[in-house]
Amino acid sequence: MTQEPSLPLPPLLTRSRLVFVDGAFCDALSAQQDLPDAFFVPCTEKDDGYVLTLQGQICLALDPIELLFVTTAQGEVSEAPTKIKVSLGENSRLTLIERHVKVSSAVIPAKAGIQSHKNTISPPSPLDARLRGHDTEGGGLHSAATPHLLDIEIALAAQAKLVHGKIVSSGEHHAQAQVSVAAGAFYDYFGLVVGGQDVRCEKTVELWGELAEARFSGVMLLGGAAHGAMTTLVRHLVPNGISRQVCKTVLMDKAHGLFAGKVFVDRLAQKTDAYQLCRALLLSDQAEMEARPELEIYADDVKCSHGATMGALDENALFYLFSRGINPEAARAMLVEAFVGEAVEAIQSPDLASAVREEVAQWLA
Numbered sequence: 001m002t003q004e005p006s007l008p009l010p011p012l013l014t015r016s017r018l019v020f021v022d023g024a025f026c027d028a029l030s031a032q033q034d035l036p037d038a039f040f041v042p043c044t045e046k047d048d049g050y051v052l053t054l055q056g057q058i059c060l061a062l063d064p065i066e067l068l069f070v071t072t073a074q075g076e077v078s079e080a081p082t083k084i085k086v087s088l089g090e091n092s093r094l095t096l097i098e099r100h101v102k103v104s105s106a107v108i109p110a111k112a113g114i115q116s117h118k119n120t121i122s123p124p125s126p127l128d129a130r131l132r133g134h135d136t137e138g139g140g141l142h143s144a145a146t147p148h149l150l151d152i153e154i155a156l157a158a159q160a161k162l163v164h165g166k167i168v169s170s171g172e173h174h175a176q177a178q179v180s181v182a183a184g185a186f187y188d189y190f191g192l193v194v195g196g197q198d199v200r201c202e203k204t205v206e207l208w209g210e211l212a213e214a215r216f217s218g219v220m221l222l223g224g225a226a227h228g229a230m231t232t233l234v235r236h237l238v239p240n241g242i243s244r245q246v247c248k249t250v251l252m253d254k255a256h257g258l259f260a261g262k263v264f265v266d267r268l269a270q271k272t273d274a275y276q277l278c279r280a281l282l283l284s285d286q287a288e289m290e291a292r293p294e295l296e297i298y299a300d301d302v303k304c305s306h307g308a309t310m311g312a313l314d315e316n317a318l319f320y321l322f323s324r325g326i327n328p329e330a331a332r333a334m335l336v337e338a339f340v341g342e343a344v345e346a347i348q349s350p351d352l353a354s355a356v357r358e359e360v361a362q363w364l365a
Contacts, residue, residue: 008103009068013351017066023082023149025050034063049083049151054160057091061163064095064351069150071102071170081151081175088160088185095163095349102170150175156185158209165352166191167359168199176202183209190347193220193228194359200229207234207241207269217343218247219356221363222255229258236269243273248343249280250336251287260292261306267298276306281313281339283332333364 009019009029018040019029025042032040036058041051054060069082088094154177156162164187173193181187193199205214220228234243247259263274280289293306313335321331340360347353 009070010099010101013066013097013099013355014064016063017068019068019070020082021070022072023069035065036060049085051085051087052096053087053089054092054094055089058089059093061093061095061161061349064097064163064165064349067096067098069098069100069170071100071172072104081149083151084153086152086154086162088156088162090157091159092157093161095165095352097165097349097352097355098167099355100166100168100170100173149173152177154179154187156181156187158182159184161186162188163349163352164189165347165349165356166201167355168193168201169195169359170199171197173199173201175200177204179203179205179214181205181207181209181212181214184211185209185213187214188348189214189216190343190352190356191216191218191230192356192359193218193222193230194363195221195223195226197225198227200227200231202231204233205235205243206237207243208237210238210240211242212238213242215243216245216247217346218259219340219343219360220247220249220251220257221340221360222250222257223252224255225253226255227257228255229260231258231260233262233264234274235264235266236272236274237266238268239270239272241269241272241274243275245276246343247278248340249278249289250283250340251280251289252283254284254286256288256290258290258292260290260294262294262296263304263306265295265297265299265302265304270299270301272299272302272304274302274304278308279339280310281336282310283313283336337361337364 012031015031015034017031019026039052086096154162179187187205191201203216207214214234216232218230220230222228230247232245236243243263245261249257251257257280259278261276263276265272276293278291278293282289289310291308293308295304295306297304313332317335318331321334337360344353344356347356
């Protein structure tokens with residue numbers, strides 16, 4: 001009798017889940033019965049990676065699709081990343097939630113149902129060279145030699161909307177995403193990095209249709225000697241585009257965080273409205289946070305701004321909680337939860353918000 005694969009997977013967030021083990025799709029652990037026909041296409045001999053497609057006016061926003069990436073202790077890190085292409089047709093709606101976890105290899109009796117994938121080495125990140133030049137000093141943007149474990153390409157047609165969530169709790173995670181947003185389309189992203197040792201997420205978003213909108217929200221909760229980096233490049237190429245970038249980071253022990261965000265506004269992109277904000281809480285004198293906002297603007301009728309704040313917990317707020325009989329650990333946890341909660345409240349998917357709150361609560365505990 002063939003033994004089915006067994007993994008201590010986290011509970012299903014929704015009814016539909018696609019599982020990847022060490023970068024390869026595992027049909028036996030996935031739940032695809034509620035997916036539309038031809039929505040998910042594994043790799044073939046003529047193509048590399050996996051394709052998720054919504055054709056026409058299809059709405060899956062209320063029933064998210066979960067992409068679960070499982071890294072095992074015996075899995076080898078390959079220079080060939082897992083490639084996924086997401087394509088949304090006009091007026092379509094989709095909520096996509098990535099989760100990245102690490103498990104012990106001892107619980108995998110067999111790899112039945114796991115399909116190998118044939119990928120090529122990821123090209124260098126499209127981020128501007130000036131944002132990448134600090135890697136040799138340990139600042140932490142990708143160098144061209146750093147392999148990406150996940151490479152996502154997203155294309156939104158006119159009036160489409162994608163809510164894209166990402167939760168990373170594995171030890172090492174290097175990923176890049178390239179997003180193309182057409183006229184009137186909306187790309188809404190929320191990323192959570194909790195724990196991990198070396199997590200680097202790069203995202204490039206191009207707004208090439210009028211009234212296109214992109215929103216990026218990131219939260220990093222790091223301790224120990226962990227390193228977390230979120231880098232973004234938003235390119236406004238036509239008039240009347242909107243982008244928002246907010247990154248919140250909580251650092252303990254000797255953790256190091258980095259947010260490098262750039263907004264590029266083409267000379268044709270008049271009436272652009274772009275905003276960046278980086279805020280960080282340092283809970284240790286040895287923790288470090290780097291914020292590198294950058295604006296490159298060639299249009300003259302725009303509304304663009306950026307800001308950054310870093311500091312410790314508010315002593316007055318702590319004193320107030322102490323005076324109400326709350327112990328120091330609980331008081332600090334309450335303030336950190338409130339700091340992160342501002343970003344979580346903006347999540348439009350209830351399933352994603354619930355999963356994020358659970359991860360945050362576990363980290364605070």
